[in-house]
Ligand SMILES: CC(=O)N[C@H]1[C@@H](OP(=O)(O)OP(=O)(O)OC[C@H]2O[C@@H](n3ccc(=O)[nH]c3=O)[C@H](O)[C@@H]2O)O[C@H](CO)[C@@H](O)[C@@H]1O
């Protein structure tokens with residue numbers, strides 16, 4: 001059975017390069033459906049999610065060529081407005097085809113998406129946004145169906161700054177007649193990346209990165225060339241691995257302003273973080289000081305780093321608190337870390353992590369970042385750790401085994 005074999009590793013040394021951001025690449029690939037002619041997208045990570053989205057766009061009739069880390073998309077021949085049911089359920093970001101198809105063709109259909117099982121993950125805010133723009137919205141038997149003769153700009157207030165809802169509404173609103181104002185939007189860097197690409201295509205999006213986005217609808221968008229931002233979660237994962245395991249690691253292709261919350265926590269723990277242009281050097285101290293952490297929408301500490309940070313805290317002094325505020329069920333890694341000797345108590349959305357010596361065990365990646373947390377734990381643990389359900393990890397980390405081996409990690413993919 002496919003699994004990762006991980007053995008204790010004393011140091012991580014050298015240089016490791018980060019790929020383009022999964023959570024920017026996916027909405028931007030979907031956004032390419034909005035452009036007349038061809039878009040050339042660079043810095044696309046070669047991930048399971050990206051490959052599934054590429055298949056999904058091809059199934060709609062788009063011409064998509066994915067090679068190396070570049071994708072060329074021409075959506076002029078799209079002749080179908082309902083996404084492939086089974087593929088749509090394999091990833092979260094399949095729902096971005098809803099906003100993009102609605103924007104360009106006035107109709108869209110997509111199964112409720114998949115993605116990590118970390119809570120209920122409703123899409124009510126996306127649907128409220130589409131309704132406000134004038135679309136008829138139906139949700140029957142797990143399939144969302146949207147139709148609009150004409151989209152008209154509207155004022156939309158999001159009850160929560162949802163990343164997905166912000167982007168999906170942007171994708172439809174860029175083609176709506178008149179002005180759309182979306183309040184209490186997410187401020188994640190991936191939102192800015194999507195806005196930049198849409199604007200290069202001819203859209204008029206202002207305010208991305210603040211909590212109000214204003215969009216003046218346009219009649220036509222033209223395919224464009226664009227390079228995706230680096231993946232801040234991948235960067236953070238390697239930074240946490242270096243802090244936990246030791247050694248001196250340079251992480252390349254990082255926009256340091258995107259990992260401020262993590263850098264602050266690492267420095268509090270006594271980790272040396274030296275920032276440079278597009279890279280950071282992380283050097284672990286002999287002893288890690290304890291810190292508490294609470295996940296929040298950007299610019300707060302990202303929920304997508306919570307699992308890996310919990311592994312790091314198993315090496316920190318004292319007992320430390322982790323509070324997960326974004327998703328109601330994102331502690332899937334806790335039971336697996338406990339199999340490895342971690343001492344973690346959970347009460348609702350809070351966990352208390354005590355310092356512990358980890359030991360190798362057979363564990364399961366319950367979701368993408370849980371898998372990353374287990375890899376770091378496996379490198380820390382005495383003996384051998386076998387991690388199952390590797391497909392979750394492949395949704396978000398390109399070549400993680402090879403990259404980690406290159407910096408000294410004792411890790412092997414068994415297929
Ligand atoms: C593909 C992608 O980009 N995934 C990221 C995206 O997920 P995703 O876009 O799904 O996350 P959201 O920001 O939408 O979700 C945040 C919270 O809002 C709730 N919510 C969301 C939408 C909605 O209509 N109703 C509602 O109640 C969710 O259940 C959750 O509790 O942002 C998350 C939060 O940073 C990250 O963990 C994911 O990696």
Ligand SMILES: C=C(OP(=O)(O)O)C(=O)O
Pocket residue numbers: 091092093114115116117118304368369396
């Ligand atoms: C939760 C994540 O992804 P998704 O939203 O695609 O499930 C993630 O990237 O950690």
